[in-house]
Amino acid sequence: MFEWKKDGRQVFLYDDGGHSNNNNTGQDQQFKDRVSHFPDKLKSGDASIIIRNLKLADSGDYTCNFTNLQPRQTFHIKLVVEPKVIRVDKGRDVILPCSLSTKENITREMFEWKKDDRQVFLYDDGNQSNNNNTTQDQQFKDRVSHFPDKLKSGDASITIRNTKLADSGNYTCEFPLLQQRQIFYIKLVVETTVITVGEGSNVMLPCLLSTKENITSEKFEWKKDGRQVFLYDDGGHSNNNNTGQDQQFKDRVSHFPDELKLGDASILISDTKVADSGDYTCNFTNLQPRQTFHIKLVVVGAAPRPHVRILDQTKGGMLLQCEVQGAFSKPELHWEDGAGNKLPAEEPQETERGGLYDIILQTTVTKTDLYRCNATQKEINHQTHYETYVYIPGKNIDLILAVTVLAVVLALLFVCILYKKYQKGRCQEEEVVYMYATNGEATS
CATH class of the missing domain: 2.60.40.10 (Immunoglobulins)
Incomplete structure (x- = not known):
């Protein structure tokens, strides 16, 4: 035996083959003829259910209880039913869809569209709101029509022409006389086009x-x-x-x-x-x-060019500040080094005055380089920047010293090589003179 409940009210009961759809009087009327289980899956421990034709009122907390199991087991589900959302620019025409899944002919049926309980459109066996129907709300007078040729395929959609901001809201499309009463929900959002x-x-x-x-x-x-x-x-x-x-x-x-x-x-x-x-x-x-x-x-208006200045020399380097004043719309600032790498920065300081923005962005740099502050307005694809060269004394001493020592060593080595060549050449010259002298003495 298992039982589904919503907020304490019975949704579906299964008990050894008998279930809610077999004349069970305990089922809440909200779920009558809309809930079924999966008989073929019971053998594998599956007590899932399906709720058809969901309504906004179906939203809530559900429990699935196995009351006879030891230990007793309860599963919890939160169901949120949201209406389909349709967005349209103010002044445009919009179609609100409403179509039966069975696609049965509804030419002789009745359906009614409402917004916040006010009648938008009524169709009843050929008669409709545009035929002198006095119950239609004045807001929709002469602006709503249906699709006569689509009724035979179960389509009760309507068109609202020249939409207004006041048309925004929750709409229902209801078939009150069908064997299984059906209601469809639409949320219409009418927006002003912004360029x-x-x-x-x-x-x-x-x-x-x-x-x-x-x-x-x-x-x-x-x-x-x-x-x-x-x-x-x-x-x-x-x-x-x-x-x-x-x-x-x-x-x-x-x-x-x-x-x-x-x-x-x-x-x-x-x-x-x-x-x-x-x-x-x-x-x-x-x-x-x-x-x-x-x-x-x-x-x-395009943001003015950023202003950059060095605020202070810290133990770790130099503190740089980038500032943009009187910008609309609000630009995004970021720092880059000479290689184009984005630098970490503090949180931007922002103030707004009459729709104009002043923004300050600070960063600390630790090496001598060319730095750039970029101001970007994505809305209008506009970017401006300011560059500044920063020299940080003392940071390159080790490199300079190493280069100097290397240069001195190379110079000494070069001198030594020259000296050795000079000495070798001198020795060879003395040897030639000596040999010449010896040879001369022998011939005398």
Whole structure:
């Protein structure tokens, strides 16, 4: 006999061949018809179970007890059920999936989508929310649709158009009338697209209709914080003497005429400035339904060149300090020696003032060399540096002494060799003179 429980409530009971699915009245209703075991594995001591169609409420602490064994054995499991997470950029369309594993035809069935208990979409035997359904929450009015052609294969997925930040949350797709009631869970996260560039660069802000319909004769308008950035209206645009464009963007914004036929209303901002940072919207005011896309632009100023100075001479070497002031975004500092090896350093000292960063990084060096402090801003792929030469007295005396001694020894050896050659040559000369004298005396 073994028994599975969750928080003290029976999940599944097996007792000598009988089990929860054989009319066991003790099983908690939450798990009715959703739990089964593996009969073929019992002979090998396996009391595992499977829970179908998981729900968020299934999360919790489970125990598997063998009550008749000696000694009694209990196994503990913690189950965490998390909804599927779907992320989408604000203003884009998103599909929330909901499909029966049996792929049975649900054309004549009923399913309902909810968000935080508010109705998002209802389908009931051919009738649906877009047919004058008064129970649909106003937040989703005229923005949600299903896929009629996919109902026959058990697909109850929906599309939410022109997503808003408020659409973020937990969604359920429920089949309340099926023999085994089924609920699917989705977590939707609607995010603002963030584009980060360095000051002085060019940046493209994307705005593309998912339908890719021709917008050559349409109207769209880009705004930043309520001020007009660029307006296009049936061929006319901001660069054609449009007086509504904010002076900040004058002669710096353009669109892509050849891409309009593909539904692309993206723009290019040239020579970006830190003041260009902010929230941008791309609005198609005449489309039905009206569509708005959101972009957050962050223009980062390049970090100034680091300042390096020698703070102190310590017993172990020289203490060097690298400092960057007034940087945005926050750069990373590191020290290198002349060979490009990264040096160990103390923890950086960081202060922030109105979004600008002051950073100090110190390191101790122990040998004479060329040292470099690098400041890197990964967000904009920018790096600057400062180099300084450091002479550490006394550290190379042993080497200098060794070289000097070696030079003296070599010099003495060279002199000795020359001297020996000189002596040998002199002896040979004296021998020749003596022999010449002897020979001369013999002939006289």
